[in-house]
Amino acid sequence: MKRLTLSFFVLLLVSLTLSAQRPRYHKMSPMLRQMTAAKAQQEVCAFVRITSDADRILRENGCRELARCGNIYIASIPTSRLSSLSQEKAVKRIEAHRGHHILMDSMAVHLNALPVYEGTALPQAFTGDGVVMGIMDIGFDLTHPNFYDATATNYRISSLWDQISPDTIGSQLYVGRDYTSEQELLSLGCSYDGKLQTHGTHTLGIAAGSGYDSPYRGMAWESDICLVANAVTEDIALIDTADYYKYTFATDALGFKYIFDYAESVGKPCVISFSEGSEQDFYGYDVLYYEMLDSLVGPGRILVASAGNSGNVVNFIHKEPGRERAGTFVKTSVDHVDFTAKADRDFTLRVKVYDETPLVIDIPSSEVLLREDSCFADSMLIDDRMYYFDVTGYPSCYVPSETCFDVRLSVLGQLGGHLPVSVEFVGSEADIEVYRSSGSFVTNELDPELCDAVPGRTIHSPSSAPCVICVGATGYRTGITNYLGNYRKFDQGNDGRRSDYSSIGPTYDGRIKPDVMAPGTNIISSYSSYYLENNPTASDILSDVAHFDFNGRTYAWNSNAGTSMSTPAVGGAIALWLQAKPTLTPEEAMDVIRRTSSHYDSSLTYPNNYYGYGQIDVYRGLLDILGIDGIEGLSQHQPASVVFSAKGQGRVEVCFDEVMTHDFQIRVYSTSGQLVLSRSFQSGSDRYLLDLSALQRGVYAIQVDTHERATTGSTLVRI
Numbered sequence: 001m002k003r004l005t006l007s008f009f010v011l012l013l014v015s016l017t018l019s020a021q022r023p024r025y026h027k028m029s030p031m032l033r034q035m036t037a038a039k040a041q042q043e044v045c046a047f048v049r050i051t052s053d054a055d056r057i058l059r060e061n062g063c064r065e066l067a068r069c070g071n072i073y074i075a076s077i078p079t080s081r082l083s084s085l086s087q088e089k090a091v092k093r094i095e096a097h098r099g100h101h102i103l104m105d106s107m108a109v110h111l112n113a114l115p116v117y118e119g120t121a122l123p124q125a126f127t128g129d130g131v132v133m134g135i136m137d138i139g140f141d142l143t144h145p146n147f148y149d150a151t152a153t154n155y156r157i158s159s160l161w162d163q164i165s166p167d168t169i170g171s172q173l174y175v176g177r178d179y180t181s182e183q184e185l186l187s188l189g190c191s192y193d194g195k196l197q198t199h200g201t202h203t204l205g206i207a208a209g210s211g212y213d214s215p216y217r218g219m220a221w222e223s224d225i226c227l228v229a230n231a232v233t234e235d236i237a238l239i240d241t242a243d244y245y246k247y248t249f250a251t252d253a254l255g256f257k258y259i260f261d262y263a264e265s266v267g268k269p270c271v272i273s274f275s276e277g278s279e280q281d282f283y284g285y286d287v288l289y290y291e292m293l294d295s296l297v298g299p300g301r302i303l304v305a306s307a308g309n310s311g312n313v314v315n316f317i318h319k320e321p322g323r324e325r326a327g328t329f330v331k332t333s334v335d336h337v338d339f340t341a342k343a344d345r346d347f348t349l350r351v352k353v354y355d356e357t358p359l360v361i362d363i364p365s366s367e368v369l370l371r372e373d374s375c376f377a378d379s380m381l382i383d384d385r386m387y388y389f390d391v392t393g394y395p396s397c398y399v400p401s402e403t404c405f406d407v408r409l410s411v412l413g414q415l416g417g418h419l420p421v422s423v424e425f426v427g428s429e430a431d432i433e434v435y436r437s438s439g440s441f442v443t444n445e446l447d448p449e450l451c452d453a454v455p456g457r458t459i460h461s462p463s464s465a466p467c468v469i470c471v472g473a474t475g476y477r478t479g480i481t482n483y484l485g486n487y488r489k490f491d492q493g494n495d496g497r498r499s500d501y502s503s504i505g506p507t508y509d510g511r512i513k514p515d516v517m518a519p520g521t522n523i524i525s526s527y528s529s530y531y532l533e534n535n536p537t538a539s540d541i542l543s544d545v546a547h548f549d550f551n552g553r554t555y556a557w558n559s560n561a562g563t564s565m566s567t568p569a570v571g572g573a574i575a576l577w578l579q580a581k582p583t584l585t586p587e588e589a590m591d592v593i594r595r596t597s598s599h600y601d602s603s604l605t606y607p608n609n610y611y612g613y614g615q616i617d618v619y620r621g622l623l624d625i626l627g628i629d630g631i632e633g634l635s636q637h638q639p640a641s642v643v644f645s646a647k648g649q650g651r652v653e654v655c656f657d658e659v660m661t662h663d664f665q666i667r668v669y670s671t672s673g674q675l676v677l678s679r680s681f682q683s684g685s686d687r688y689l690l691d692l693s694a695l696q697r698g699v700y701a702i703q704v705d706t707h708e709r710a711t712t713g714s715t716l717v718r719i
Contacts, residue, residue: 023083029095029285032082035245040079044245045174045254046096047288048073053090061085066174066250067257069295072288074250076174096248097278097285098233110476110496110519111569112598113219113618116576126622128220128575130582132158133208134259134272135568136228136252138235139197141528142185145550146209146218147225152550155182156208158266160227161258163251164238165192174254175246176229190530191229193238198528200229202560203275205526207568207575214546216524216557219572219618220579226262228255232276249289249462256293260301269300269578273571275564277308277460279437280508282340282404284397290465297467299583304469304571306563307514308460308503311472315436316456319425325350326432327424328441328453330409331416337439339423341405342396347427351389351409353382354420354446361389365405368393383419387411398509415439422450433457435508456609458503459513467586469574469593470513473502473520473566474600474615480522480559483544490561492521496600498610502563505609514612516593517600518573520566527558573618581625596620623701623716631673634703639713642704650693650719654704656686656711664706666690671699692719 025033035044049072050057058065061084064076077085077094085091116126142160145152161178171177176192179185191200204218208225211217231239231247239247256272263270280286297303319326327350330337341349349363359382368376374393379386388410396402407423415421422444425432434453441453463470475492482488492499499521505513524545532541532554544556577592578584590613597614599606607613641657654666660683668677668690676695681688692700703714 024086027086027091027093028082029097030283031097032094035079036082040245042079042242042245043076044079044082044096045248045250046075046077046094047250047253047292048075048077048085048094049092049288050088051090051092057085057088057090061088066254069292072292072295074254074292076246079245093288095285095288096245096250098248111219111573111616111618112620113573113576116618116622126576126579128208128223128572128579130268131220131223131575131578132226132259132263132266132268132270133220133223133572133575134226134228134263134270135200135204135207136230136255136259136272136274137200137203137276138191138193138229138232139528139531140191140194140200140204140227140229141189141198141526141530141555142191143189143529143551143553144201144205144526144555145212146205146526148210148212149222150210150212152212155186156210156223157185157225157227159262160185160188160191160229161255162191162229163247163255164229164231164235166240175243175251178258190528193229193235194528194530195534196238196531197234198531199275199564200227201528201531202525202558203273203564203568206523206565207273207572209526212550213548214557216526218525219569220575223572223575224266224268226259226270228258230255230276249285253289253292253296256296256303260296263301269582269584271302271304271571271574271578273568274303274305274462275567277306277463280459280461280464282342282396282398282508283394286461286465287397289462290467293462293465294467297586299585300578302469302574302578302584302586302589303467304471304567304574305463306460306567307463307470307472308458309501309562310458311498311502311504312455312500313458314441314453314455315458316454317425317432317434317441317452319430319432319452321429321431324428325424325426326452327422327450329416329420329422329444329446329450330439331421331442332439333414334439335413335415336408336410337415338406338408338437339439340435340437341407341425341432342402342435343405343430343432344402345427345430347425347430347432349391349405349407350424350426352422352424353387354422355383363389363391365393365403368405369403385411385413385418416442420444420446422447424450456504457506457508459505459507460503464507464513466511469570469586469590470515470612471563471567471570472514472517472610472612473499473561473563474517475499475521476519477522480524480543480545482542483546484542486542488543488559490522492561496615498600499561512607512609512612515590515607516570516597516612517615518566518569520563521561522559523561523565524557524559525565527556529553529555532556570616573616573621576618577621577625580622584625592621592624596624627671631669631701633667633675634669634701635713639704639711639715641708641710642713642715644702644715644717647689650691650695652690652692652702652717652719654688654690659684659686660706662707664704667703667705668692668695669701669703671701676700695719
């Protein structure tokens with residue numbers, strides 16, 4: 001499900017002249033243009049914007065409406081009717097794309113969630129009870145005890161839509177079928193891809209696992225669970241080729257809608273975690289997709305998605321105006337390299353092949369645009385090998401005055417392996433940005449000045465959407481000891497810094513992303529018994545930290561890394577917030593994140609394209625939602641070495657880890673921010689009694705001020 005090749009796109013454009021009644025290709029995203037030109041005889045799930053008479057247009061073109069939002073429809077379209085559909089005046093755009101890839105014992109500590117789980121430290125305990133935790137992913141083990149309650153007696157998965165299941169008899173869903181009873185789900189055992197995949201078992205455990213007989217409890221461990229097993233690149237072998245194009249971004253949107261609709265049917269708020277993504281683009285694959293997502297989220301309906309794992313990939317070049325040239329060498333293990341150059345003015349693409357005498361091929365952008373369909377193709381025999389140069393120009397979907405050029409350089413063999421190859425972008429007046437999509441940007445001593453490629457602009461879609469909360473990854477644990485007793489090191493920091501792989505912004509249209517961070521490296525969570533059974537020699541099994549038996553099957557706790565792991569942590573954290581405020585909107589959640597997140601590097605300005613607003617702080621966020629975090633004089637730190645225990649009659653015992661060596665002060669505030677009590681205490685003990693019996697019953701904020709950070713901070717008590 002990778003993007004189709006440029007050479008195939010060239011064939012598409014040539015075919016335009018062969019039709020008496022031309023399809024309106026400008027209305028279609030590239031994948032649909034390719035399918036129309038190839039005269040494919042399949043069905044495709046796509047977004048369609050229709051401004052009037054939609055029922056007739058869809059009916060007469062053999063389309064089946066699957067969902068709608070305003071004038072945007074998700075429809076099943078016969079590919080043979082794409083041409084006629086595009087000719088309807090009321091049809092403004094047709095969009096489809098494939099390309100998603102799958103991208104906790106200490107999690108609650110790092111995200112300051114432990115006080116949230118303690119009822120004595122809050123008006124009530126917050127565990128996700130009464131909230132739907134939605135996960136769309138692949139490879140679910142539905143029998144794992146992690147998805148029961150903590151006693152492994154009450155089953156918590158309420159529904160699964162398995163989109164690639166071939167068992168469709170009686171199903172009313174567009175693809176696959178759903179399972180909505182405990183008996184059906186446990187009898188099924190795993191999603192259709194569950195013997196080959198296990199990603200969803202891990203992410204679900206991080207978001208909502210009960211932790212069954214282990215320290216590996218998820219964030220919202222008493223939440224209601226609703227799942228969608230969708231289709232990604234890794235599942236292609238399981239999909240009938242006749243159904244291939246039924247699985248697109250539009251099908252994923254149907255999956256999100258399925259979870260939100262379930263939550264509405266049971267009257268609960270919902271947050272969905274999505275640990276998949278694909279590259280952004282300038283064609284506009286995501287225009288209607290993002291509008292549909294924007295319509296799905298709202299009060300009590302929040303979507304979080306992973307930033308991606310390409311943060312350390314060298315893939316971006318910027319040539320500023322006033323600079324004559326910028327460039328890089330290119331190399332790949334396959335026969336081609338692909339990149340996109342976006343420019344506001346004319347420039348020249350210069351390709352050099354370093355034979356005994358370097359051969360220079362100059363391709364002016366103005367010449368590309370003068371070619372039929374703005375498509376340039378050329379080739380050259382160099383050292384007995386044919387090199388091909390293909391360039392296609394088109395306007396940016398974000399800024400139409402800027403022009404984009406998709407470039408493919410190819411050769412029989414490994415490009416850059418036989419002879420070094422460089423690319424330069426020349427033109428002092430042009431502002432040029434270059435985005436790599438395949439192959440590698442490298443340096444070479446043949447021209448040390450061509451060293452302009454850096455990591456950047458790697459945020460994946462749909463986390464790049466404005467309405468989606470984009471999650472990056474931080475690191476704390478540098479390795480694990482597996483179930484065989486072997487230590488496996490994967491060091492991405494042990495102090496909360498951004499893990500190098502975590503994708504960075506800005507987005508292609510210039511917005512700051514990611515939005516927020518959470519631990520994503522060496523995260524321990526549930527792994528599928530079906531995967532373990534069918535892949536006993538798989539390399540990732542060596543990252544299992546424990547194997548155990550339950551109901552006659554062998555299960556695993558596994559350590560994994562990626563923004564796939566940090567995303568469900570944020571999803572689970574937001575589920576706790578939704579329990580406190582069921583009408584919380586995505587915008588309000590972002591405001592809470594903005595006000596309360598912790599900052600690894602205080603020298604940076606927040607938000608930024610590495611950390612967003614910082615790492616989510618569950619407790620501070622909850623204080624903010626409850627209207628308590630804004631109390632003047634209240635610390636933003638939860639004291640780690642202080643325990644508050646209720647003694648009855650309005651008395652609270654304050655217990656320290658060690659005997660206090662300095663005098664200290666305790667201040668008590670009402671939730672309205674009024675200081676109601678202030679007392680000083682002398683050193684010499686590790687236990688102190690705070691008498692609040694004169695206060696009315698209710699929730700109060702207690703601020704402890706000592707000489708040590710670990711014992712300085714605030715908490716909530718209820719008397």
